[in-house]
Amino acid sequence: MPKKEPLVLFYTTFFSKPVDVASIQCDLPGEFTLDKRRIAEATAVVFHIPNFREIGDAWRYPGQYWIAWYMEARSNYKIIKDQKLMRHFDFTMSHERSSEIWCPYLPNSRWWDTVRAKPIGAKTEAAPVVAFQSAPLNYSGRLDLLKSLAEHIKIDSYGRYFRNRTVEGPDRGRKTKIETVSRYKFCLALENSTETDYVTEKLFDAFEAGSVPIYLGTSNVHEFAPPGSYINAADFSSYAELAAYLKYLIVTPEAYEAYFAWRSKPLPDELARLVQDRDPPVFYRLMQFVHQVTDERGQERPAGRPTLPFGPRAYISTRLRKWRKRVPS
Known part of the structure; x- marks a missing residue:
């Protein structure tokens, strides 16, 4: 049969x-x-x-x-x-x-190859940090981070929450977001929850745009991203300390550019295995x-x-x- x-x-x-x-x-x-x-x-x-x-x-x-x-x-x-x-x-x-x-949400191997080969765009915006925050969910404390960090460093916020900028020209969704983020040195990649394995497109969109992610979310984010490719907000004792570090990177080009070093290397073995599984x-x-x-x-x-x-x-x-x-x- x-x-x-x-x-x-x-x-x-x-x-x-x-x-x-x-x-x-x-x-x-x-x-x-x-x-x-x-x-x-x-x-x-x-x-x-x-x-x-x-x-x-x-x-x-x-x-x-x-x-x-x-x-x-x-x-x-x-x-x-x-x-x-x-x-x-x-x-x-x-x-x-x-x-x-x-x-x-982890992208496939073709995406990683494409992003690593993509040139880093010029950082033309006056504000060093960009945010796209629309949903009110705040289990991670991300809304508090956005509001408090803005007291110490300029943030252009395009989302429905804390909006102080709007996109130029027609909004083509994700494509417009990536193009906009690419003009900023740093991008807030703030998850709505800190649960294990919950690493969403927010981190990967920043990588694709060629902006350094400032990440807030799960404690095992290191399993989903190359080392030295993002700034973990959890590593700082205060928003003022985080802002001071960002200002240091702005005036220290070699320290800032080190966050893109992963693009010229193969993916770490652990991450490569995850990508292969996915x-x-x-x-x-x-x-x-x-x-x-x-x-x-x-x-x-x-x-x-x-x-x-x-x-x-x-x-x-x-x-x-x-x-x-x-x-x-």
């Missing part, structure tokens, strides 16, 4: 937008779908936990694998810490390295994992009736909510 190819169903949206399954590049046998009518066929069902309000009407079929997907810090979405909800999932797909399917696209690794667990279990799925893990009340309320918001069912 030929082996049945896995079917992976994305049951929820991703921050209210459907997952773009048409763009997934995966040459492994199997199929990705958004069609909830095929849930009985699905080998694995993926639920984006920040969209947990879309989950309540899901039927669970015997032998299925349910996967909880999130890339947000647990402090930002406390539902991730809700054991009553999370016990329904067999595996996790997240930025946490303890997840069965690891999906970090290199296959996340949905490729998802399908690879589904193959692995399916092979371990065998092809036969147990017989039995589907269940409503979250109960009839959650089923009805979820269906009504989707109907009102016109979310596909």
Whole structure:
């Protein structure tokens, strides 16, 4: 009997937008779908936990694998810490390295090669520090850092929080951000949480722009970046001390330029291994994992009736909510 190819169903949206399954590049046998009518066929069902309000009407079929997907810090979405909800999932797909399917913000090897070869742009802005801060989440104390540091050194802030500058010309999103940051000596890369492994695009955007990141976030950031490539705000006893160090770098070009020395060297072995682990696209690794667990279990799925893990009340309320918001069912 030929082996049945896995079917992976994305049951929820991703921050209210459907997952773009048409763009997934995966040459492994199997199929990705958004069609909830095929849930009985699905080998694995993926639920984006920040969209947990879309989950309540899901039927669970015997032998299925349910996967909880999130890339947000647990402090930002406390539902991730809700054991009553999370016990329904067999595996996790997240930025946490303890997840069965690891999906970090860490860029792939091609990105690192491109950034290392990219020239450092001229620092033409009068202010030495730039910030793009829009969300109010402050579990790391980042809003306090931004406000207090600005008392000691000039910061151009383009985000919704503490805004004192606006971008020149049309705002083309991330491209405009990178171009803007490239004109500054330093860029505030402030995470909203200090949880382990939570290193987001903020750090990597600064690298790409050719600006020295001033990082606030997880204590294991050193695992995700070359040594000597960023300034860790946690290393300073006060904002005044941090500002004094930045001013020293401004008037000491050789000390400032040392923060770009990593670009002319291979990635450190530990970081290179992480990048290698991350290199296959996340949905490729998802399908690879589904193959692995399916092979371990065998092809036969147990017989039995589907269940409503979250109960009839959650089923009805979820269906009504989707109907009102016109979310596909």
